[in-house]
Amino acid sequence: MDLKNRMIYFLFPGILFFNSCSEKNTSALNTNDKFIDTVNTVPHNVKPETKRDSVVDYTARYIAGLKQTNNNPFTELQNNNYWKNYALNCDKNWQKIKSQRLDSIDKWRELVFSNYLKDSFTVFYPFSGPDFLHLYHFFPYAQTYIMMAMEPISDIPEITKLNPETRQIFLESVDNALRDVYHKSYFITKNMAADLQGNKAKGVLPVFYTFITRTGHEIRQIKKVTLDKKGKLIDSLWTTKNFKGVKGIKFILKNHQLNQEKTLLYFDADISDKGLGLKPELEIFISMFDTVNTFIKSASYLLHYSTFSKIRKFILDKSHAIFQDDTGIPYKYVKNDKKMNIILFGEYTRPVKDFGDYTFQYDLDSAYQKNKQVQKLPYHLGYHWGDKKQSWQLFIKN
Numbered sequence: 001m002d003l004k005n006r007m008i009y010f011l012f013p014g015i016l017f018f019n020s021c022s023e024k025n026t027s028a029l030n031t032n033d034k035f036i037d038t039v040n041t042v043p044h045n046v047k048p049e050t051k052r053d054s055v056v057d058y059t060a061r062y063i064a065g066l067k068q069t070n071n072n073p074f075t076e077l078q079n080n081n082y083w084k085n086y087a088l089n090c091d092k093n094w095q096k097i098k099s100q101r102l103d104s105i106d107k108w109r110e111l112v113f114s115n116y117l118k119d120s121f122t123v124f125y126p127f128s129g130p131d132f133l134h135l136y137h138f139f140p141y142a143q144t145y146i147m148m149a150m151e152p153i154s155d156i157p158e159i160t161k162l163n164p165e166t167r168q169i170f171l172e173s174v175d176n177a178l179r180d181v182y183h184k185s186y187f188i189t190k191n192m193a194a195d196l197q198g199n200k201a202k203g204v205l206p207v208f209y210t211f212i213t214r215t216g217h218e219i220r221q222i223k224k225v226t227l228d229k230k231g232k233l234i235d236s237l238w239t240t241k242n243f244k245g246v247k248g249i250k251f252i253l254k255n256h257q258l259n260q261e262k263t264l265l266y267f268d269a270d271i272s273d274k275g276l277g278l279k280p281e282l283e284i285f286i287s288m289f290d291t292v293n294t295f296i297k298s299a300s301y302l303l304h305y306s307t308f309s310k311i312r313k314f315i316l317d318k319s320h321a322i323f324q325d326d327t328g329i330p331y332k333y334v335k336n337d338k339k340m341n342i343i344l345f346g347e348y349t350r351p352v353k354d355f356g357d358y359t360f361q362y363d364l365d366s367a368y369q370k371n372k373q374v375q376k377l378p379y380h381l382g383y384h385w386g387d388k389k390q391s392w393q394l395f396i397k398n
Helices: 054-063 081-116 132-138 164-177 179-183 189-195 205-214 273-278 280-287 306-318 362-370
Strands: 122-126 144-149 217-227 233-235 247-255 260-268 292-296 319-325 340-346 391-397
Touching: 054 205, 054 217, 081 132, 081 164, 081 391, 122 306, 132 144, 132 205, 164 179, 164 205, 205 217, 205 247, 205 260, 217 260, 217 280, 273 280, 273 306, 280 306, 292 306, 306 319, 340 362, 362 391
Parallel strands: 122 144, 122 292, 144 260, 292 319
Antiparallel strands: 217 233, 217 247, 247 260, 319 391, 340 391
């Protein structure tokens, strides 16, 4: 599906915060009125639900290996034997990750994590790739998610118009792109780049579609966005060729279980000091955030380097809470902050051999050894998927 053609008519309802549509109209009724126009009477404090783009949602269900909920152009494609096998494999992988990881995260979040943190703030996830999956399971009640990474955004083709062989190649590449996050809990950039190129599925959207739909969300709208010179989020019809601005995608999602609309923003962005220097509008956009909660996972220890000092400072300045593994903000930047409450989880160990000794944090190691209240974790995420040793920290401003 060509996003450029499908997004022209979408409305831009705002940047960050969207109210649920479940509020009741408490206005008193005038008993002298003969009738009330219930169609046009909308309480001033209730936001109308976003109009659903059914084609996007049908496409997402097809890519996610989920059956359609009504008859539409994708219904017939579900009868293809390859799609049936693909859907069975998707279900198998999903049930495995659910039983081995997601259910444990959900239970821990409700019993432990929620005691420390309420996730009503916007959640910022730098170096995220298209990992909406884990972001949502840790912060399911947030209304706005902002994700930034360097994985590209590309249009999804009109799948109903592809020939059977091309559709099969498309689905195979999506399946391959998901293998690392299912098995290891994170994306390997070079693997993902190889899986999502050429005649295969391209960019992050197929993965987003899968995670969004599989986590119980319906895609109401999706559109391309960018930032103007003042850092304001605006609609755009950017294409991958010759566009010099910040490329972004905005999703409006409906979580039926919570009866809540959510906003998800993803930016294809280099957030190193150099990258922010080349795109000053991105730095302005970030600087205008209100208080956020920040989530950092499998971030290649980039925030340990001086070349990422700007985004590190933003995270420390803007975050009410930072929930991260040891690849995030180095411990030395928070340990002496008297306004920061520090909670340690798991077990600290040396970074995997892919990363140098520079990334080992002696002060964090000492903090784990001295702290007798370090809490164990019932799940495993990140680079230590092999030995299942992991350390997570929660930094909360008092």
